[in-house]
Amino acid sequence: MANRTIAVATALTGISTRSATAAAAIRLRAVAKRYGAIDVFRDISFEVGEREIVAIVGPSGCGKTTLLRCIDGLLMIDAGEIVIDEQRVSSPIAGVAMVFQHFGLFPWKTVYANVAYGLRMAGVSKDEIARRVPAFINLVGLGGFEAAYPYQMSGGMQQRCGLARALAVEPSVLLMDEPFAAVDAQTREILQFELLRIWESRPTTMVFVTHSIEEAVLMGDRVLVLRGRPSHIDEVIKIDLPRPRNRETLRSPRFADLRERVWATLMSEAREAEFKLER
Ligand SMILES: Nc1ncnc2c1ncn2[C@@H]1O[C@H](COP(=O)(O)OP(=O)(O)O)[C@@H](O)[C@H]1O
Ligand SMILES: [Mg+2]
Numbered sequence: 001m002a003n004r005t006i007a008v009a010t011a012l013t014g015i016s017t018r019s020a021t022a023a024a025a026i027r028l029r030a031v032a033k034r035y036g037a038i039d040v041f042r043d044i045s046f047e048v049g050e051r052e053i054v055a056i057v058g059p060s061g062c063g064k065t066t067l068l069r070c071i072d073g074l075l076m077i078d079a080g081e082i083v084i085d086e087q088r089v090s091s092p093i094a095g096v097a098m099v100f101q102h103f104g105l106f107p108w109k110t111v112y113a114n115v116a117y118g119l120r121m122a123g124v125s126k127d128e129i130a131r132r133v134p135a136f137i138n139l140v141g142l143g144g145f146e147a148a149y150p151y152q153m154s155g156g157m158q159q160r161c162g163l164a165r166a167l168a169v170e171p172s173v174l175l176m177d178e179p180f181a182a183v184d185a186q187t188r189e190i191l192q193f194e195l196l197r198i199w200e201s202r203p204t205t206m207v208f209v210t211h212s213i214e215e216a217v218l219m220g221d222r223v224l225v226l227r228g229r230p231s232h233i234d235e236v237i238k239i240d241l242p243r244p245r246n247r248e249t250l251r252s253p254r255f256a257d258l259r260e261r262v263w264a265t266l267m268s269e270a271r272e273a274e275f276k277l278e279r
Contacts, residue, residue: 023050023205024085024095024172026071031080032230033066039230040066044080046224046233051203055216055239057262058226064209065101067226068175071207072098084173094122097171101178103158105150111137111161112146118169136168137161139198156187163195167202176208180215192218193246200244213262217255218245225265235265 026048033040040063048054058064069075071082073092082089084096097118098104105114112133119129137143140160150158159179166174179195180188192215199206208219216223220239227234239258241249249255 022095022170022172023203025050026173026205026207027083028071029080029083031067031070031082032078033063033070033075034078035066041226041232042079042230043232046236048205048207050205052221053199053206053208053219055208055210055220055223056226057210057213057216057223057266058231059266060211062226062229062231064211064226065177068098068177068207068209071173072096072175095169095172096175097166097169097173098175098177099159099162099166099179101181103150103155103162103182105158105161105165107150110147110149111142111153111164114150114161115164115168118165122169132168136164139167140164141194154187155183156191159183159191160194163198167198171204174204174206176206176210178210179208181211188215195219196245213259213266214250217241217258217262218249223258223262225262227266237261237265 028047029045031044032042044067046054056064056067066075070077071084071089073089073096076090084093087093106117109117115133115137116129119132124132134143134146137146140163142157142160142164145153145157148157150161153161159182162179180191183191196219206219208216210216210219217239223237223239224233225235225237226232237258241252241254241258
């Protein structure tokens with residue numbers, strides 16, 4: 001509770017207190033998921049430490065979104081277990097927030113109402129909502145757009161709103177499903193660095209799914225590479241780049257090495273898949 005209070009104060013004052021944000025550890029053990037006869041993934045085991053960012057890359061259709069939905073408790077798993085903060089996940093649990101690839105905003109609600117939504121669902125009082133929402137709208141740079149509707153905003157602005165909505169509930173776990181895949185390249189870069197800045201000031205446990213190798217290396221403390229059908233974790237690459245990460249990071253030789261390493265793992269998968277198709 002103390003953590004939550006400090007985190008709200010942080011958002012309101014803009015003062016960063018690095019260790020103040022609530023964060024939870026995630027543990028997956030031998031997790032499997034099927035859709036009918038289709039085995040999506042099998043034997044997925046990994047842990048995400050408190051305030052760690054684990055990036056997951058893998059080809060389209062390998063089950064990244066499915067995996068996040070399982071961690072979020074929206075989908076039932078067929079084997080294994082998922083534990084968040086010592087609590088076994090079997091339905092959505094408080095403190096876990098998701099940011100969606102296609103923003104997932106309510107088109108008929110304003111920015112303010114979209115950001116307030118999760119808080120209302122969590123039973124937060126009107127006064128508290130009135131205090132918190134503007135702080136998070138400002139945090140993502142949308143100050144002045146409280147009354148705008150999603151259709152009036154660019155993709156980048158809509159995703160800022162999606163991010164504010166997720167952050168407003170002060171999650172202990174943030175699940176990001178290719179959050180910047182639907183915005184243009186320049187906006188994507190801006191949002192990546194803004195997310196890193198926000199994370200630096202309030203670090204929380206994060207699972208960051210992307211199909212971009214650069215993005216995975218830039219964000220993650222580790223990168224998990226998913227491959228195969230059913231997919232499994234093929235490789236775990238530790239990203240030992242210093243934080244805070246910024247544009248300089250992208251130019252460092254170590255960044256290039258790590259990117260090549262992830263690339264090589266993913267490409268061997270792509271090549272195998274191509275040859276399977278040709279046979
Ligand atoms: N609700 C569903 N019912 C049946 N199959 C699904 C469903 N959702 C996804 N799939 C299939 O499961 C596989 C993994 O999908 P998804 O998790 O969306 O992959 P990714 O996010 O990595 O692109 C794909 O083959 C997809 O077609
Ligand atoms: Mg997906």
